[in-house]
Amino acid sequence: MKRDMDIIRKILLNVEADKYQLGEIVRLDGVPDEICGHHAALIFDAGLAEGHLLKSSCIGIAGATIDRLTSAGHDFCDGIRHDTIWNKAKEHIIKPGASYRLSVLVEWVKLEVHQRVFGVPPSS
Numbered sequence: 774m775k776r777d778m779d780i781i782r783k784i785l786l787n788v789e790a791d792k793y794q795l796g797e798i799v800r801l802d803g804v805p806d807e808i809c810g811h812h813a814a815l816i817f818d819a820g821l822a823e824g825h826l827l828k829s830s831c832i833g834i835a836g837a838t839i840d841r842l843t844s845a846g847h848d849f850c851d852g853i854r855h856d857t858i859w860n861k862a863k864e865h866i867i868k869p870g871a872s873y874r875l876s877v878l879v880e881w882v883k884l885e886v887h888q889r890v891f892g893v894p895p896s897s
Contacts, residue, residue: 778867778878780804780812782853788822788839789850798827798836806836813837819875821846845879852882861885 783801793799799809811834816822824839842850852858866881 774808774811776815776875777808777812778863778875780808781816781875782859784809784812784816784839785821785842785846785850786854788842789847789854793839795840796838799824799839807832807834810834810837813839815875816846819845819879821849821879848886849879849882852886858882858885858889 780801784799787793787799787801798806799813800806801809810826813822813824814826814834814837816839817824817826820843822839822842824837824841826834827836827838829835853862862878862881862885866878
């Protein structure tokens with residue numbers, strides 16, 4: 774299964790907006806629960822949220838629940854919430870044919886937010 778950064782974005786922004794009650798399965802319109810679960814697993818792997826995977830002996834990950842965003846998850850949402858930053862990320866980081874890790878996207882968003890807040894890139 775391919776990773777879809779738009780699904781990851783939607784899940785994170787839904788969690789931030791309290792659209793899932795504690796223990797409720799992560800769902801997106803038109804996206805099967807197992808695909809949402811797989812993307813939630815990627816979110817957990819990146820340290821952006823904490824939760825639980827629901828597993829099935831037939832299909833592996835059958836879904837997920839998310840308990841909370843981590844501090845890093847909130848910081849990431851601060852950047853990806855804005856369509857201008859997200860569209861720029863899609864153009865430069867998530868472009869078709871590129872396969873960057875989620876951690877690369879997280880770092881890029883941090884740098885982009887820093888530059889917007891302070892007007893200059895962070896010093897090394």
